[in-house]
Amino acid sequence: MKLNLFIMFLVAAVALAFRMPPVTKKPNIILILADDMGYSDIGCFGSEIKTPNLDNMARNGLRMTGFYNASRCCPTRASLLTGLFQHQAGVGDMVNARNQPAYQGYLNDQCVTIAEVLQQSGYQTYMAGKWHVGTRPQHWPVKRGFDRYFGLIDGAGSYFGDQPYRPNQKLSIIQDDKVYQPGKDYYATNAYTDHALEFIEQNPKDKPFFLYLAYTAPHWPLHALPEDIAKYKTAYRKGWDKLREERFARMKAMGILPKDTQLSPRDPSIPAWEALPAAEKADWEDKMAVYAAMIDRMDQNIGRVRQKLKELGEDQNTVILFLSDNGASHEDIDGSGFLPSILEDSQKPASDRSSFTAYGKRGANLSNTPFRLYKHWEFEGGTATPFVAYGPSVVQGGRIDHRPGHIVDVMTTCVELAGATYPQTYKGKSILPAEGISLVSLFRGKPWQGHDALYFEHEGNRAIRQGDWKLVSEFPDNQWHLYNLKTDRSELTDLAAKDPGRVRQLEAKYSQWAQRIGVIPFAELTGK
Template identity: 75%
Template structure:
């Protein structure tokens, strides 16, 4: 009888989908980070932009609808890489070097990167893309645990080269630990993927790998390839009001937004579409066509990486995580911040390869549907990111989860997948304990403990979320506002006057965290610039 049951089990196991089986060896891990991309800018989160590869990953994986970043480029990258809040890693603001340890402008020696931690579990480590957490060669990726690197060390650049765009500025593209000069035909998004594909192709098959792909797309300047721009000609002629409504409706129908989530009113600084002149409409349509083309090309290149995984037989044993570093950017190209020639080129149509433009608040308000505010603030429009987890052998498919997660969780998740441990010391230095929790139980659809509270601070903007409640303020007003995100995800009804005790309790939580993390009030720190 026992022999018959064993035989039946072995026969049945032959027909079990690989997606339901545990991986036989440590999985490969790929983290893909978009730059300045809004919450609703990919198809599976409501967009009209064509992102079939990301959409397929979302369909066959997990979407987290309430995942958070740190609202700005450098802080998010520091936090994602280390599993710490950005201040603890030394990048409390941007890459400007200051005497305060939490704001030194590069990763400190009391943190480890995911690459450094995973190497202790036998992983080869690769990175392609934007670094932006230390500009001097001694702070580059090769010095922080990556075996191979290709990408932009700095915050932003022309997609067709690396020309400086601000006074007294030097931009660096690097291959491993050497500066790299772009060749003819260079387009940054393609170049990052070229090297990511090469790393996968050349990787030894008897070892797991970690690959961090940090695209600059769709960060300004708006630079795209003509064949991609052509796909979106006419797409934006209906204007931002109708497009925001259409995205909002799709988000509700798909389950990304709960049924009680309201669409925030159009930003009061933005006029009604119908009041614009024909020339203004044409300019915005051109901006949006190029912006959409940049995201489209990023998705195409994600597809190239996936195809290489299939060709090398590694697709079923690879987990891919996708997210954005902050909400959409309201920034414009201003004469006070940019070289005169760059400012002049910002007046050209975005579809002109010699232009240097941004889509500004008018585009960002659409990208951040249904939220208000943008990159830099701690409202949902600054911190909410589309998050996708995909892995045929690990991630239970076809789900949307509304529980809050955070970039600090990526480190713990990678170590959990690898069966590794977070080090207490590294190269003789004490390592700050990680702040994140592993998402792997959530991937598998089992019990997940989540967070007691999440905290945010950037250049004086502050927030704390505990359960469904979020306390938030903006600098320099520094007045706490309170929102119940279960009933008001778009943060439209401030209930701080009705809930003074809750405000007091959450403010105390924030203050205790700020002291522990090394946050310095921004009025004392002084304003800084950066991407």
């Protein structure tokens, strides 16, 4: 009798086990970062540039219109990777070494990278693309939690190889921890993706992966493939004035911008398009065709990644996040530190493979529609980024969310997605608490509290956003300006004189934050 009862119990237990849902693998996470790409430079944020893969992700995922970066390449990368403000991670300015810990120029040992955290939670960790948060071998990606790496350690370079552009410069294209010599058919955007696909293909079937895919596109120099440039040969003949208006109209029609948003005036240093000589028009059209082609090729490669996920059966269990490291770049290739040969090459047409040029303010003003100013400043044109989140198992699709988010949120988001634990110590060192708030609830369409305030500082440029209010200044003027972003996202009407009490309140909050995270006034830091 007892034996029969045992057998019956065993049969029931087995039956119950077979009815239980299978244990699912943790989601793969892909973080894609564009370089120097403006707010309106992809189709799903208003651009004329063809980005069908990103547009599809946006249509079936989430667009956040109020997401922010740190307004410059390496500070953003330091903050994005660590979930701290860049000063806390040791990259308060650029990667040039300084004695002050917050400005040492590489990731310190008081922070952990997303890769280091997820590695401890069973993830394989991969990176392809631009590093730019530590140039010495002891600071490279494989020393900061990445199992495999391929890409550019430095901040910029030719897309066709490893050509130096400054005196005494050696650019480092690295595979894992060894120097890689590019071949004659090398094109950086394709090469980063080739290695990323290799990493994904070789990933153990029973292990989730984290991939950080940091494209250099569309950072200068303007280098693209002829077949991509050809698509945009006539796309910019209307000129920057008409194209800004067209982007602006699409952004409002899409719901990226409120209907009552105003388009910022053309940068006062840029002439009206119709007043431009024909040769200058042709030069700009050529530069923009190459710039558009770079973004187009990046989107094609994102499509290759998505196709590989589908082939491997991983597409439904992968979350993809896309954003840019700063606003569009106003920089030109001029006499400040470039090799004479590079300055000569900067005079060639951008579509010439041997050129080395940039599109300057004239292109950046279009890329940052509807905002003013650019990379480096803390006005919206410097620090606002398009943000797309896609993942069928996590992200409730077909939505646009206008609430503000920040790059510090990416670490906490990845930690929650991975079911990981953010450490208090790592390799015997105390780790600073993460500053971000996970976006997973927002992704799922559930209540999300968000931040009390967001803070920004780069080379003396400062800002704080609390709710709809933003207080911002630029160096060396250091004059506070106050905007209500709900009614004035383009920052055109300064309310500081009308609301001095709010200015004082926000300035006090900013000062407390700056002191806490180690900001040194830029004049004091540089002696200028």
